[in-house]
Each structure stands twice: as C-alpha cells, then as structure tokens.
Amino acid sequence: MSYRVIDVAGDVGLRAEGKTVEECFVNAGLGLYSLITDISLVTAGEKREFSLTEETLEDMLVSFLNELIFQFDAYGFIGRDIKLEIKGNTLEAALFGEHFNAEKHERKLLVKAATYHNLVLKRENSHWIAEIIFDI
Template sequence: MKRSYEILDHTADIGLRVRGRDLPALFEGAAEGLFHLILGGRRAHGGEEEIIEVEGVDTTDLLVRWLAELLFRFDARRRVCTGTRVEMLSPRRLRARVQMTALDPARHKPQMEIKAVTYCGAQVTPGPEGWTAEVVFDI
C-alpha cells in the first residue's frame, strides 16, 4: 500500500509531510507516520482498542495535540499504536478509536526517541486532491 506520508529531513530534527483525501485520513496517516519513525519502518500489529479524545484551537493545533497524545501513550504508558480510526473530527475536537499494543522492546525494536511534537512550521492545508499536513518532531 502506498504510504500517505513522507519523511522531511532536517539537520538536527525530523518531520513528516502527510497527505489525505479528507481530514480523518490525514490524521490517520500522520499517526502511522509517527510510529513509522519510532519503530524505524517496522509495522506493529494487534492490541486492544483505546479511545482518544483531544481538543485544539484549530485544525493544526488539533493535529499536534493528536500526535502528542499518541506519543505520550508510547513514552509514558509503553503503548505502541497499530492502527487508528478517526470517528469524529471538527476544527476543535477529535475522537478516535486506536489499536494499541504493549511495547516489547525486543520485538518492536524502537529506533527513534521522539521527544515532542512541535508547532514549528506545523500546518494543515487544503488542496485540490485533499489535505496536506506538515509537522516537525524534536528528537
């Protein structure tokens, strides 16, 4: 399957450019891209369903908060995201069902420590073929 994201290169940090036919697809693709970076391209599978609800002041803020929430669950709760389904998305609110499995360092072999999702150059923009987002991570 063609990936909906590409990795943006930067001297000291790293970012993602994500494309989606609509905003839910964009947010789902961004989550996939985040865990692609963390796991060094490996796919994780299975797990249990968790509900994530986040709020933001606009769509860009919402994207940053969504990724920050997934990162928090990985770093603090050792949960690896294996799939997402955005159920509800308004400019200021998101609700998603996510599949999360317990981190097993020996099996998942995480490669990259992402410290934070930044607002640096973060943007969500509409285009003729859907939506594009860019986000930079502090690593």
C-alpha cells in the same frame, strides 16, 4: 499509507496526505509510529481511546500527535491502526496496537514532541497536506 520523512537538521519531519482531514491526521499518526518502530511488527490487539478539543485544526493535529507520543512514553503503547473522527472542535480517536516490546519491536527514534515549527496543514485541490517537525 501516505506519509514520508522530511529531512530537517537536528530534528525529524513528516509530510502526510489524505483525501480528508481525518485521513491526513491518521497518516500523520502512522508516520509518527513508523519513526518509533517498524509498525508492520505491531499487532493491533489492544484498543485505546481518547478525545480532545482544540480551537483550530493545527492545534488539534499537534495535540493529537503529542497524545500518541504520551501514550507511548507513559504506557509503552505503540499503535498500528488509527480510527478517528473530527466533529467541530473535537477529535475522537481509537488506537489499535500493543505494548512496545524491545525483543519484538525494533527501536528507532526517541520522539519527544510534535512542534509548531514550520507547521503546515492545508487543503490543496482535493486532498489535505500536513507537514510536522518533531523534537528528537
């Protein structure tokens, strides 16, 4: 996993990296999950799939992360593993995890949304870097 928390006044940010844009997105998603709970306690027993289409990779990243937040808020689903593929303007994702259980999973932050504020998504040398700020 290649992500770390960024100190942001009033909110929380993540910096994720990957050798490919897909790996960068996966690491951003895992980083998001780690803000919500200790993902080492999550069992990857259930699978959720979704796809989305966006004009730019930046829009795709924000939409992807907001879909993960929606899956948690609406259905209580927390992931431990993410597989995804980007083809043109379409992202196809498979999430592996389980329903959040307060007796099993520690609750950390209440993440409301991924934002465009100071959003960074760029290729630097041979890897991709994303910096995302979340409303909490």
